[in-house]
Each structure stands twice: as structure tokens, then as C-alpha cells.
Amino acid sequence: MNWRNIKRLFVRELLGQLRDRRTIFTTVMLPVMIYPVLGLVMMQAVQFMSENSSKLVVVGGFQYEGLPELLTDEQMEDDQYVVNESLLEILPEPYPEHATLEGVKESLQQRLDSKEFDAALILPPELGEYLSYLEKVVRGEAELQQPLEELPGPVIVYNSVADKSKIARSRIAGLLEVWEEEVRDYLFELGELPLGVATPIVFEAEDIAPEESQAAEFWASLIPIMLLLWTLSGAFYPAVDLCAGEKERGTLETLLCGPAKRVEIVTGKLLTVMVFSFATSLANLVSIAFTGVFMVARVMPVGSELHAKLGVFPGWSILWSLVVLVPLVAMFSALALAAATFARSSKEGQYYMMPLLMLALPLSMISVMPNVELDLGTSLIPISGSALLLRSLVQSQFDVAIRYALPVMASSAFCCYLAVRWATFQFNSEAVLFRESEKWDVRLWLRQLIKNKPLLPTGGMAIFVAISILMLRYAANVTATAPQSWQGFVTDNSIALILTVGLPAILVAWIFTRSPLGSLKLKKPDGLVMMSAVILPFLLHPVIAWMGVGIEQMYPISPNVKAATAPLQQMMVDAPGWAMLLAIAVVPGIFEELAFRGIILTGLQKNTKASSAIFVSAAFFGITHGILQQSINAFAIGLLLGYIAVRAGSLLPTIVMHILHNGIVYFVALDVVHEQLDGLMTEYEGQPVYSPVVAAVSGLLAVALLFVIHAKTRPVRPELPSEQTVDVE
Amino acid sequence: MIVVDNLCKNYPDLEQGEVKAVAGVSFQCEPGEIYGLLGPNGAGKTTVLRTLATLLKPTSGKVTVAGYDVETEAEMVRRSIGFVSNNTSNYDRMSAREMVEFFGRLHGMSEEELRERAELVYRQLQMKGFLEVTGGKMSTGMKQKVSIARAIIHNPPVLIFDEATVGLDVLVGRSLQNTVLNLREQGKCILYSTHHMNEVERVCDQVAIMYKGRILCEGTQEELREQFDKVELEDLFFDLIEQQMGLECEA
Numbered sequence: 001m002n003w004r005n006i007k008r009l010f011v012r013e014l015l016g017q018l019r020d021r022r023t024i025f026t027t028v029m030l031p032v033m034i035y036p037v038l039g040l041v042m043m044q045a046v047q048f049m050s051e052n053s054s055k056l057v058v059v060g061g062f063q064y065e066g067l068p069e070l071l072t073d074e075q076m077e078d079d080q081y082v083v084n085e086s087l088l089e090i091l092p093e094p095y096p097e098h099a100t101l102e103g104v105k106e107s108l109q110q111r112l113d114s115k116e117f118d119a120a121l122i123l124p125p126e127l128g129e130y131l132s133y134l135e136k137v138v139r140g141e142a143e144l145q146q147p148l149e150e151l152p153g154p155v156i157v158y159n160s161v162a163d164k165s166k167i168a169r170s171r172i173a174g175l176l177e178v179w180e181e182e183v184r185d186y187l188f189e190l191g192e193l194p195l196g197v198a199t200p201i202v203f204e205a206e207d208i209a210p211e212e213s214q215a216a217e218f219w220a221s222l223i224p225i226m227l228l229l230w231t232l233s234g235a236f237y238p239a240v241d242l243c244a245g246e247k248e249r250g251t252l253e254t255l256l257c258g259p260a261k262r263v264e265i266v267t268g269k270l271l272t273v274m275v276f277s278f279a280t281s282l283a284n285l286v287s288i289a290f291t292g293v294f295m296v297a298r299v300m301p302v303g304s305e306l307h308a309k310l311g312v313f314p315g316w317s318i319l320w321s322l323v324v325l326v327p328l329v330a331m332f333s334a335l336a337l338a339a340a341t342f343a344r345s346s347k348e349g350q351y352y353m354m355p356l357l358m359l360a361l362p363l364s365m366i367s368v369m370p371n372v373e374l375d376l377g378t379s380l381i382p383i384s385g386s387a388l389l390l391r392s393l394v395q396s397q398f399d400v401a402i403r404y405a406l407p408v409m410a411s412s413a414f415c416c417y418l419a420v421r422w423a424t425f426q427f428n429s430e431a432v433l434f435r436e437s438e439k440w441d442v443r444l445w446l447r448q449l450i451k452n453k454p455l456l457p458t459g460g461m462a463i464f465v466a467i468s469i470l471m472l473r474y475a476a477n478v479t480a481t482a483p484q485s486w487q488g489f490v491t492d493n494s495i496a497l498i499l500t501v502g503l504p505a506i507l508v509a510w511i512f513t514r515s516p517l518g519s520l521k522l523k524k525p526d527g528l529v530m531m532s533a534v535i536l537p538f539l540l541h542p543v544i545a546w547m548g549v550g551i552e553q554m555y556p557i558s559p560n561v562k563a564a565t566a567p568l569q570q571m572m573v574d575a576p577g578w579a580m581l582l583a584i585a586v587v588p589g590i591f592e593e594l595a596f597r598g599i600i601l602t603g604l605q606k607n608t609k610a611s612s613a614i615f616v617s618a619a620f621f622g623i624t625h626g627i628l629q630q631s632i633n634a635f636a637i638g639l640l641l642g643y644i645a646v647r648a649g650s651l652l653p654t655i656v657m658h659i660l661h662n663g664i665v666y667f668v669a670l671d672v673v674h675e676q677l678d679g680l681m682t683e684y685e686g687q688p689v690y691s692p693v694v695a696a697v698s699g700l701l702a703v704a705l706l707f708v709i710h711a712k713t714r715p716v717r718p719e720l721p722s723e724q725t726v727d728v729e
Numbered sequence: 730m731i732v733v734d735n736l737c738k739n740y741p742d743l744e745q746g747e748v749k750a751v752a753g754v755s756f757q758c759e760p761g762e763i764y765g766l767l768g769p770n771g772a773g774k775t776t777v778l779r780t781l782a783t784l785l786k787p788t789s790g791k792v793t794v795a796g797y798d799v800e801t802e803a804e805m806v807r808r809s810i811g812f813v814s815n816n817t818s819n820y821d822r823m824s825a826r827e828m829v830e831f832f833g834r835l836h837g838m839s840e841e842e843l844r845e846r847a848e849l850v851y852r853q854l855q856m857k858g859f860l861e862v863t864g865g866k867m868s869t870g871m872k873q874k875v876s877i878a879r880a881i882i883h884n885p886p887v888l889i890f891d892e893a894t895v896g897l898d899v900l901v902g903r904s905l906q907n908t909v910l911n912l913r914e915q916g917k918c919i920l921y922s923t924h925h926m927n928e929v930e931r932v933c934d935q936v937a938i939m940y941k942g943r944i945l946c947e948g949t950q951e952e953l954r955e956q957f958d959k960v961e962l963e964d965l966f967f968d969l970i971e972q973q974m975g976l977e978c979e980a
Contacts, residue, residue, distance in 0.1 A: 249818055249821065250816050250817065250818035251817075253784065253814070253817045253818075254817040254818060254876075256784055257782040257783070257784055257807060257810070257812040257817065258807065258836075259804065259807050259808045259835050259883075261804060430786065434779075434784075452747065
């Protein structure tokens with residue numbers, strides 16, 4: 001062996017790989033970036049994981065003379081008991097007269113089915129009688145008469161298939177255990193407990209879940225994830241072959257110079273990928289069902305330990321999941337196709353499997369988390385919705401599945417549409433189709449960036465700024481400590497925003513483009529749009545406030561998040577108005593606009609149509625707001641601001657709108673202002689909101705104004721002569 | 730039939746910044762004529778032809794093919810051309826017949842029409858012997874014939890051959906040239922790019938010599954010979970290129 005040759009070969013191979021920027025990206029950049037991104041996704045998912053309070057109904061009296069109390073009056077809030085650090089909300093109800101225990105159970109079951117509450121506790125009147133009789137026995141005032149085998153105990157009615165109900169059950173059971181212990185200690189102190197009443201209160205739990213779906217959870221969690229992974233891999237390999245593979249073999253150019261439209265080619269390929277993906281998942285599903293029905297029964301017979309742990313295999317009913325697989329297959333196929341189109345070779349295509357998987361996995365894991373159920377909110381989350389729908393089908397919860405099938409399909413279809421748009425966009429992109437394996441060198445690249453600056457930012461720069469902001473925000477969120485005073489909040493918040501959002505935008509515009517002002521859209525705006533920008537925030541505020549209410553209905557804010565933001569709310573009230581306006585209106589208004597409607601939107605406009613650029617910039621604007629509810633709100637507002645920025649050809653109107661909007665939100669939240677607006681307000685679920693009439697009228701006016709803008713202006717392309725730049729200094 | 734007016738195409742390049750692959754090229758090609766684009770590798774021939782085939786968009790300039798604008802009426806342009814290059818391969822897992830007929834159907838031909846036309850094309854190109862052979866098992870000559878058949882199946886008025894003889898042996902190369910000449914007889918407008926002089930001498934009516942994104946000279950073979958006072962096209966070509974390189978060195 002000649003070590004010199006080995007060294008020469010080693011250096012050559014290393015250089016060869018280093019000059020391929022995609023290798024560098026996937027081996028170094030991707031791992032560095034993926035975890036913060038995952039962290040961000042997790043931060044959003046925490047919303048669903050965090051503990052929500054359980055709603056419980058207690059039927060029957062539970063204050064027995066002299067005995068320790070199950071619930072105390074101090075725990076009373078409004079008309080219900082709030083215990084266990086607000087995790088249990090208990091609504092007391094009297095025991096219906098002349099009702100049998102069975103009758104009460106039945107009516108509670110029905111109400112539980114309709115999700116009126118998470119679980120119910122029945123305290124039959126006999127329990128009270130029994131306890132006071134027991135007390136008398138202990139005191140020696142009565143004789144032990146009846147045999148004690150059958151104790152009139154509390155009954156918990158719950159549904160083991162619904163996670164929320166199960167959690168409610170364990171919470172109330174915990175409470176009952178404590179009470180039981182207190183009662184026993186009390187009796188023990190009074191005198192000698194008769195034999196056989198070592199446990200004076202024995203509660204039973206009544207599970208209303210149908211038998212076939214009981215204890216199928218293990219399978220219900222496992223099967224969707226297995227299927228999702230197979231669906232993705234079933235889509236991915238054909239997609240790589242159909243796109244990157246065709247590029248390699250030279251048949252793509254043959255196809256592209258043929259008569260077929262790009263979108264026809266993409267759709268044809270998509271359908272092929274779908275067939276394979278569907279076939280893979282179908283084969284999986286049939287095989288899982290077959291193995292489950294014939295093998296699992298043999299390996300884990302009823303009564304065995306494994307059977308007890310893993311539960312009953314759901315049986316052939318899992319074949320129902322085929323219905324859900326269609327939208328899922330479509331979405332994964334479109335995603336895989338879009339990623340595969342981007343690859344130059346099959347080898348490069350394989351690299352993209354990992355990030356897709358990393359994206360899909362946490363989203364599908366949501367279905368395994370306890371406490372997460374299929375509802376309107378979760379059904380709209382891509383992948384998660386499908387996974388949850390799969391789960392409910394595996395659990396034979398057909399009523400739930402049918403109710404949310406449509407939202408799941410709709411959200412999947414929308415994602416599929418976006419992915420197809422992306423793939424088609426790439427099929428139209430010369431840079432993607434005819435990428436030769438160019439030599440890549442960091443120094444050369446940087447020198448090129450500085451020496452041959454473009455006039456305005458490129459799409460790549462826009463994405464770079466957006467991802468930098470995401471990373472910086474993530475780092476800031478993780479390292480930040482809660483401010484102790486309003487001064488701390490004002491300075492921390494402002495400095496963090498300027499450093500993490502404003503600075504990347506300004507630096508990139510300054511260093512990498514020839515027209516920093518144009519790149520940030522700091523130009524003279526269209527007069528009409530500028531005027532409208534002053535009026536629109538006032539007209540839109542009631543609508544946006546209602547939107548916030550709607551979002552909170554769909555995705556309730558967890559008590560943890562509420563508790564975490566409570567000190568901040570107090571600080572806001574304490575701080576002087578000017579300071580708060582600076583921190584939550586002026587600074588975000590200027591710097592978020594410079595970034596999202598400035599350099600990001602302008603850069604994206606260079607590579608795509610204005611509408612796509614607005615959509616993508618709004619999506620980034622949304623993701624940057626860490627909490628899901630805020631993200632959705634910000635995304636919607638981002639769409640509007642993006643539209644205004646494109647129509648005005650300038651950032652100034654959106655800065656004004658942003659500052660005004662945030663300012664209005666702050667002012668309206670103040671009690672003083674709030675009282676002034678009393679005539680316009682009404683109450684909804686205990687929260688003050690604008691009356692629907694006010695919202696409708698102002699909303700209509702806003703739409704009319706937007707219509708006028710739409711009719712009177714044209715979208716301004718950023719590359720138009722920029723001699724009208726405004727001097728900001 | 731083909732009108733190229735001041736076509737420019739720039740690429741971003743890591744080392745040189747913007748590269749002008751095509752810098753102001755203009756020419757015209759009429760039906761029944763073979764227009765030859767002659768130039769060394771990297772002259773910009775492929776870029777021009779890919780622009781004509783709507784695979785690339787011009788940075789500036791106007792290009793029409795069969796009366797259709799390549800930017801705004803790309804689909805109509807693609808319906809009017811047949812494009813053969815050494816970058817357009819055939820499917821490995823498709824037989825010659827399937828490949829040709831697949832493209833015929835994509836062009837919207839009726840079954841009847843397709844059968845008649847395919848029969849004619851197979852006869853002209855002498856493809857009868859290997860119609861059922863799949864792409865992966867074909868010889869280079871067979872592949873080339875399938876490519877041509879695929880390009881002419883819809884009987885387009887315009888044909889573009891981009892270095893179509895690269896990698897072919899003399900026999901197959903000669904048969905391709907015969908096919909091209911035959912197509913001219915049928916009144917097709919043919920654009921033919923190559924870096925082989927003898928091919929140009931054999932088939933082209935009009936010749937343009939391209940170098941570094943520009944057309945250095947243009948005319949019929951006789952006109953060029955007269956203008957530069959050379960008998961051999963090859964000498965003319967070398968002289969021109971050397972002259973250009975000399976000019977560059979001075980600059």
C-alpha cells in the first residue's frame with residue numbers, strides 16, 4: 001500500500017464531495033437546521049400535548065355530615081368546583097328523584113357520548129346513608145347488620161377510547177382515593193372499624209366504549225404510524241425514479257420538448273407515484289390485518305399477559321383506513337414528487353427522503369399523544385389530521401371519523417395542491433431542469449455574492465433571511481428569561497426583535513444587493529394605498545378580533561400557556577402607554593415589515609408570481625410567531641399586508657398598518673378604552689368582543705376599500721426603476 | 730419559418746458571475762432549407778436550439794417558430810417542431826413502436842392517422858426489423874432512428890437536430906444525414922447544429938459559424954468560400970476562430 005496514493009485519493013474524493021453543495025447541505029447544514037425546526041414544530045405541538053382541564057359532572061350529594069369532604073366550598077368558582085390546579089372542573093348536579101342507578105348511568109352515557117363532559121361521577125344516595133350508618137357503627141351507636149359484600153360505591157362513567165375521558169377518569173379516581181383515605185382515617189380515629197370495612201368506599205368504573213374498540217389503543221397508535229411511513233416511502237422511490245432518474249437517463253428532455261403541458265406531465269407523474277404509494281400501503285394494511293387476525297390471536301391468546309398489555313387486535317375493521325389513505329397518499333406523493341424534481345440525480349434524490357421523513361414523523365406522532373383527539377382543529381393539521389382519522393377508524397369510532405373526514409380531506413387536498421404547484425414550478429424552472437454538476441466553492445460563491453451583487457434580492461436570499469430569522473427567534477425563545485418588570489419587557493422585546501428579525505433583513509439588503517432601499521421596498525408608495533393603510537386597520541380590527549375568537553375556539557389555548565402569559569399581561573397593564581406602544585406596535589411594525597414584506601417578499605417576487613410570493617412570505621411570518629393560535633392569525637394578516645405591499649410597491653403603508661393594528665389591539669385591551677367602546681361591544685363566551693353588526697359593517701367597508709385598491713392599482717414589480725426611493729435617513 | 734431576432738441568454742455562473750451564453754444572435758430559416766449552426770463546443774449552439782424548443786426562455790430578443798412566439802405560445806411551438814439532440818434519450822423500458830406511438834398520441838393524432846403515418850415513418854427509416862425491441866437493448870443506430878421517428882411522427886413543419894451525430898459511427902451518421910436530406914425534400918424547415926465540417930458541407934444550404942455566443946459569419950457555402958477566399962470550409966472555420974482568439978488576446 002502506498003500511503004501517498006491513499007492520501008491523494010482521499011483528498012480528491014473529499015474535494016469532489018465538498019464541491020457538491022448539496023452533499024454539504026445534506027450532511028452538515030441539514031442536521032444543524034433540522035432540530036431547531038423540529039423544536040419549533042414541537043413548541044407548536046405542545047399546545048396539543050399540554051394538559052387541558054377535564055370537565056366532570058358529579059351526580060348526587062357529596063357533603064355528608066361530619067365526614068371529611070370530597071370537595072370543599074373553597075374550591076367553588078362560579079357554579080363549579082375547580083380542583084387539582086384547575087385541571088378538574090366539576091359541575092355538581094342533584095341526583096334525580098326516584099331514579100335507579102341504571103337509569104342515571106344510561107342518561108349520563110348519552111350525555112358523555114355527545115361530549116357534554118369528559119367523565120361523570122355518580123354518588124348514589126345509598127352511599128351517604130351507608131357512610132353515616134358506618135359512622136354510627138364505629139361510634140357504637142348502631143349494630144353491624146347487613147353483610148358488607150356489596151357496598152354502594154361511587155360510579156365513574158367514562159369512555160376508555162377517548163383519551164380525554166380516560167384522563168378525566170384517572171383524575172377523579174385520584175381524588176376519590178384521597179377522599180377514601182380521609183374517610184377511613186376519620187373513622188379509624190373515632191373507634192374500631194368493623195372487620196371487612198377496611199376500605200369504606202369502593203368505587204367502580206363503567207366504561208362505555210364499545211368492546212371492539214376498548215383496549216385497541218396500542219394498535220390504534222401503531223398502525224397509523226406504520227402506514228404513514230410506508231405510504232411515504234412507497235411514494236418516494238418511484239418519485240425519485242420518475243424525476244431525478246429521468247433527468248439522469250436523458251428522457252426528461254425528450255418529454256419536455258414534446259407537446260404535453262408541464263402541468264400535464266406533473267399530474268401524470270403524480271398519479272403514477274400515487275398508484276405505487278397506494279399499492280404499498282394497501283399491501284401493508286392487508287398484511288397487517290391478516291397477521292393481526294391470524295397471528296396475534298395465536299401468539300397472544302385472550303387472558304395472556306401480552307394480550308392484557310397490548311389489547312385486542314382491531315381485526316378486519318382496520319381495512320376501513322383505506323378510505324383515509326387516498327388523501328394521504330395524494331399528499332405524500334405530491335410532496336415526494338416536488339422534492340424529487342429538485343434533485344439532479346437519483347443519488348441526490350435519496351438525500352431528500354430524510355428531511356421529508358423528519359417533517360412527517362413528528363406530525364404523525366401527534367396521533368400517539370394522549371389527550372389529543374380528532375376535532376376540527378386537529379383535523380386541519382396536515383398529516384396529523386390523517387393520522388388521527390386513521391386512529392379513530394382503527395378504533396371503530398366511525399361517528400367521529402365521519403364527522404371530521406371532510407376537514408381532513410380538505411386540508412390534505414390543499415396541501416396536495418400546494419405541492420403540485422411547487423412541482424410544476426420546478427418543471428418550469430430552467431435552473432432546476434438543466435442544472436449541470438457545477439463546481440461549488442464557498443470562497444468563490446461568497447466572492448461572487450459580494451462582487452456581482454444583484455440589484456434586488458433573489459429568492460434564495462429571501463429564503464435565507466426567512467430561515468435565519470426562524471433560527472434566531474428559536475434561539476432567542478429558548479435562551480430568554482422571563483422579564484421581571486415592564487422596563488425589562490420593553491427593552492428585551494425590542495432588542496430581541498431588532499436583532500433577530502430586523503438585523504438579518506437589513507444586513508442582507510445592505511451587503512448583498514445593489515439597491516438596499518429597493519430591496520427593503522423603501523420607496524414612495526402609491527397614494528391611494530397609503531391613504532387606505534391609515535383607515536384599514538380600524539375597519540379590520542373587529543373582524544380580526546372575531547377571527548381570534550374563532551381560532552381560539554378551534555385550538556383552545558392550554559391552561560399552561562395561559563398561566564405562563566399571565567405575568568406578562570399584568571406587566572402590560574402596569575407599564576405606561578408609550579412604552580408598551582413602542583414595544584408591541586412601533587418596533588414590530590417597523591422591523592417585521594422590513595423583513596417579511598421587505599426583503600423576503602421582494603426576493604420571492606423575483607422567482608415566483610406575486611401571489612405565491614405573498615403566500616410564502618405570510619407563511620414564514622406566521623411560523624415565526626411561536627404559538628399556534630398567533631401563527632394562524634399572523635398568517636392571515638401577513639397575506640393582507642403582503643397584498644398591500646405588492647400593490648403599493650412600498651413598505652410604508654404596511655408599516656403604518658402594522659403599527660396601527662398592534663396599537664389598536666393594545667388600546668382596546670385597556671379597561672379605560674374598553675369601557676368607552678361599550679356600545680360597540682357584546683359578550684361571547686365570557687369574552688368581550690365587538691357586536692356582530694359592528695364587525696359586519698366595518699368588515700364590509702374594509703372589503704369595499706380593498707376592492708377599490710384592487711381596481712385602481714396594478715401590482716408593482718420590484719425591478720421597476722427605483723429613482724423614487726425615499727431617503728430614510 | 731424560424732425567425733431569431735437578437736436572441737440573448739444569460740446564465741448565473743459561480744466563477745464569472747453572469748455568463749452570456751448567447752449574445753445577440755439573429756438568423757432566419759425557410760421551409761425546404763437546412764440551416765447549419767457550426768461552432769466549437771461551448772459556442773452556444775445548444776442554448777439557441779433549446780430556446781427554439783421552448784426548453785429555455787430567452788433573456789432578451791424575440792424568437793418565433795412556425796409563426797409562434799417561443800415565450801408566449803410555447804405549446805404551439807412544441808407542436809410544430811421535432812427536436813432531436815444527444816440529450817433526448819428514449820425510454821429504456823419501452824419498445825420502438827410504443828415509444829413512437831406514445832408521442833404520436835401525445836400530439837393528439839387519431840389512431841387511423843397514427844397507423845398510416847407510423848407505417849410510412851418505419852418504412853422511411855427502415856425500422857421494421859426492431860420495432861419490438863426495448864430501448865435498453867437497442868444499438869446506438871437503432872436508438873437514433875427511434876429518436877428521429879419520435880420527432881417526425883406528427884409530421885412537424887420544423888425539425889431541429891442538435892449535434893445528433895455525436896457518438897454515431899460513420900455508417901449510422903451517413904444514414905442520418907440521408908434522412909435529413911430526405912426531410913428537406915419534403916419541404917421541412919431544418920435547423921442542424923454540429924461541429925463536423927464534412928457534415929455541414931454535405932447537408933447544409935445556409936451556414937452560420939458561432940463562437941462564444943455570437944454568429945461570426947453567415948451565408949451559403951459558396952458565399953462564405955468567396956467572402957473568405959478559402960476552398961475548404963474547415964480552413965475557413967479555423968482561421969475565423971483563431972482571428973477571434975487573437976482579438977480577445979489583444980483586448
